[in-house]
Amino acid sequence: MSLHIVCPHCHATNRVPADRLTAVPKCGACHQALFTALPVELTEDRFTRHIDNNDIPVLVDFWAPWCGPCRMMAPAFAKAAAILEPGMRLVKVNTEEEQSLATRYQIRSIPTLVLFKGGREISRQSGAMGDQEIMRWAKSTIQ
Template sequence: MHVVCPYCHTTNRVPPERLTESPECGRCHQSLMPGHPVELNAEQFDKHLSRSDLPLLVDFWAPWCGPCRTVAPAFESAAAELEPHIRLVKVNTEEEQILAARYGIRSIPTLALFAGGREVARQAGAMGAPDIVRWARSMQARA
């Protein structure tokens, strides 16, 4: 299984049965499963999307958005539950406007689940951690 490092963005090969054993990056030796969302720019996002076998759950957000700030702690909690089977990432739509436009993000916060390099589900609006986990797992099962 290919997993992109959340720190140096190097692609690592990890046997699927070792995902739960806190594997480390072969290049920077940081944990491949940090247990919290990873902030990505457009280039890093594209690398994680195209090179990793892990599904990506993306929080498209903006710093000025009140509901986005409300969702942030819930998204953080969800990461601890969903990793190592789903990578949680955050994309700041103010800084990555082209990426937000590419995916037609019209309202924030928007959660989008990507698997196999393509978007498989989307949910706009604020949700609590249990709802994020439940939604992500149900959508991943359908993908």
């Protein structure tokens, strides 16, 4: 079975055999690693591609640079990305720069984590969390 994985660099959609996800797969278009162990910063024009075209769950951190709890949670979110990949893609959306996404997903407080699977929102959690809490919540939600 193959999975569709969107490249964090060039945003091309790649087919990767499910049993090869942990073998450091590379993008067929730009030849860079499909998993970087870091959250991917997304703008509105790339957001839909990642949500709709990834066959793995996508965990989105809606945040803003002026938000103290968001800045405090950023290292924990990065640490969670390093552990949860390649089974899950972690991305960040700056709500100051991407206000239309914040409006579309009715983000009322930040930080807010939203978990997508199969192109649809399956759960959300508001408030800062540590890396262990992020991973526990995300894993329990997708099972």
